[in-house]
Amino acid sequence: MTTTAADPSPVAAALAGLPRVVDLLAARAEEHDRDATFPYQGIEAVHEAGLLTLTVAQRYGGPGGTLADTVQVLSQLGRGDASVAVVTAFTLLQHAEQARRALWPAAGYRRLLTESRRGPALVNTLRAEPGGRPGALPETMARRDRDGWRLTGRKTFCTGAEALAWMAVTARTDEAEPRIGTFLVRGESEGLEIDPTWDQLGLRASASHDVVLDAVRVPAELALGLTRPRGPGEGTGAEERTAAGRATEAELARAWHDLALSAVAVGVARAAQGWLVRFLSQRTPANLTEPLGILPRYRCALGEIEAQLIGAEELVEGLAARVDRGEREAVDRTGPAHLLATRAATAAVQQAVALTGNPGLSRRHPLERYLRDVLSSRVHLAPEEAVLEAAGRAALERGARP
Numbered sequence: 001m002t003t004t005a006a007d008p009s010p011v012a013a014a015l016a017g018l019p020r021v022v023d024l025l026a027a028r029a030e031e032h033d034r035d036a037t038f039p040y041q042g043i044e045a046v047h048e049a050g051l052l053t054l055t056v057a058q059r060y061g062g063p064g065g066t067l068a069d070t071v072q073v074l075s076q077l078g079r080g081d082a083s084v085a086v087v088t089a090f091t092l093l094q095h096a097e098q099a100r101r102a103l104w105p106a107a108g109y110r111r112l113l114t115e116s117r118r119g120p121a122l123v124n125t126l127r128a129e130p131g132g133r134p135g136a137l138p139e140t141m142a143r144r145d146r147d148g149w150r151l152t153g154r155k156t157f158c159t160g161a162e163a164l165a166w167m168a169v170t171a172r173t174d175e176a177e178p179r180i181g182t183f184l185v186r187g188e189s190e191g192l193e194i195d196p197t198w199d200q201l202g203l204r205a206s207a208s209h210d211v212v213l214d215a216v217r218v219p220a221e222l223a224l225g226l227t228r229p230r231g232p233g234e235g236t237g238a239e240e241r242t243a244a245g246r247a248t249e250a251e252l253a254r255a256w257h258d259l260a261l262s263a264v265a266v267g268v269a270r271a272a273q274g275w276l277v278r279f280l281s282q283r284t285p286a287n288l289t290e291p292l293g294i295l296p297r298y299r300c301a302l303g304e305i306e307a308q309l310i311g312a313e314e315l316v317e318g319l320a321a322r323v324d325r326g327e328r329e330a331v332d333r334t335g336p337a338h339l340l341a342t343r344a345a346t347a348a349v350q351q352a353v354a355l356t357g358n359p360g361l362s363r364r365h366p367l368e369r370y371l372r373d374v375l376s377s378r379v380h381l382a383p384e385e386a387v388l389e390a391a392g393r394a395a396l397e398r399g400a401r402p
Helices: 010-016 018-035 040-048 067-080 082-101 106-118 238-282 296-324 328-332 334-356 367-380 384-400
Strands: 122-126 141-145 148-158 164-173 180-186 192-195 209-219 223-227
Touching (some): 010 018, 018 040, 018 082, 018 367, 067 082, 067 238, 067 296, 082 122, 082 238, 082 367, 148 180, 164 209, 238 328, 296 328, 334 367, 334 384
Parallel strands (some): 122 164
Antiparallel strands (some): 141 148, 148 209, 164 180, 192 209
16 A cells, blocks of 8 residues: 555654654753663653554554664664663564564563553563673573472663563573573562662663562463573484574574664764764864864864764665565674674764864763763674674685585
8 A cells, every 4th residue: 555645654654753752862861871860751752753663563563664664763763862772772673573483472462562552661682691601501590380480590781671561581491401491571570670780881871780580480371482402413304494494583683683783873973973063063263263164184084984974874774674675695794784883883983082172072062972872882792703703704614615
C-alpha cells in the first residue's frame, strides 16, 4: 500500500518526531551527566515518539523498523544524549532479535508489548560478569526450584540497570552436565538488587551498574535456549547444520550490535562538530577582526573532521542497508566497521578539542562531555586485537583459496 504525507508509515511517523526528541535530550544532557542521574524524562520522550519500539515486528503490531532505520535513529539520539541513545539501542536490539527469532514465549512477549504501550519498557541482555573470561561458562547459576529456576550471581556493565523492565540474564544450570541459557527476569523481582557501581568518565547517565541476583525466581517457560556447551569436534550431521544456523543468527545479532553502537558514537561526534562550527563562527580573538572560521587553517581542520565523519556515516549506513538485504559479506564486515567508525568519531572529537583549546575543555561547554562520551563508547567495542586478528585471519583464508 502506498503511503502519503497524510498517512505516513509507522516508521516514518516515528522518524518525524526525532528532531524534537533530540532537542529535549540535549537540553537535559549536561544535568544528568554532572549528577550521574538516569534520564527518565529523556527515555519517556523517546518512548512517546514511538522510537523505543521501532524494531517491533509488524506481525506483533509494531513498525518493523530495519537496521538502517535503527542506525538513523541512534545517530540522531547520540547528538542529543549519548546515554539515552545507548540505553535505547539495547532495547531496540532486543525487539529486533525477537522479530528474527521469536525466542521469547508468546505470553511473555505479549506482556512486554503491553507494558510498552503503557510507558517505556526497557530491556537488555546481561552477559558480562566481574572477572569474566571469553569462552568461560557463566558464573551466574540457575538451580531447579519446583516448576522453575532460582538465579544467583552478579552481572556487571548492565546498561540502564535501574530502569530495566526486563533483564535477559545468561546463566548456567547446576545440573551434572551444565546447560547454558537465557533467563527472562523482571526488573522488580524479589531478590534482585542494583549495586550502583557505574562511575565512569563518560556515559555517566546510562546507569550501567551491577545487577546482583540472590535466588531470583524465574518460571520454567521464561528459561530460553538451554543447551549443553559442546567441546571441539562434537556434533555431526543435522546437529552441525543446526549449530551452523545458530552461528549465523549470532553473527547477525553481532552485526546489529556493531552498527547500532557505531551510530551512537558517530552521532556524538556530529554533535561535537556542530558545537565546533558555532564556536569558529562566533569566536573572534583580540588579534583578529573576524571569527576564527575565516582562517584557512581552521577551515582545513574542520574539513578533516567532516571527511572523517562522512566516511564513518557512509560505512555504517551502507553496511546497515546491505545487512537488511541479507548480504552475508556485509555481516562479516561489521566488526571492523565498528572499530573504524569509533576511531573516526573519537579522532574527530579530539581534533575539535585541540582546535578550541581551553574553551573546549571547560565544563561550561558540552565539547568536553562529547569527548568523554565518545571515549567511553569503546566499552561496547570488542577488543581491538580480537577484531583485527579475526580480520587478518579472514584475509589470509581468502588469499589461500585457489
